Amino acid sequence: GIQVEQSPPDLILQEGANSTLRCNFSDSVNNLQWFHQNPWGQLINLFYIPSGTKQNGRLSATTVATERYSLLYISSSQTTDSGVYFCAPSKGGADGLTFGKGTHLIIQP
């Protein structure tokens, strides 16, 4: 199956800082999603981005499928951005997702 590596595993920032989270994957993919898991366990969809670049407010993401990586950018961090961020690709568009171990982000006021 696909191997997924996320970095960094942990990140502590002050409110207002910017950050870049990276996801490397071992095989070609037809689907890649980024999620934010809140303290109650709910996975919130951030981006569906098998390739290209997308932006949504303070967040943006880029996937370079040919080089097998994806990046999630968070600008002007807020304390509510704290939580675990997961990258999850799949080989086929209709396949289950393979999750990385996540990046645990803490934003301090």
Added chain:
Amino acid sequence: GAVVSQHPSRVICKSGTSVKIECRSLDFQATTMFWYRQFPKKSLMLMATSNEGSKATYEQGVEKDKFLINHASLTLSTLTVTSAHPEDSSFYICSARRDRDNEQFFGPGTRLTVL
């Protein structure tokens, strides 16, 4: 849009009992739903793929007789944990794949504790 509900949110049961968890896509059709399991401070692991009107497919190492899956309609999948034991205690999360574009949306999860 794209809301997935999951019930119950929390269940505590005695060892040997069976527990059913429901996953519903509320505002879109989902021919395929997935069941994942998450241990504390760990990542999500895919357990099985549920296809409407056909048998589920299970990932390697997942006992199909222990985790029964039924996908009776385009909006409902159920997971039954049979003869639960303490090692089955975990956070179970379902997702529904939106047919029109393959994006997956997750339910809020079910925390199962087996005493």
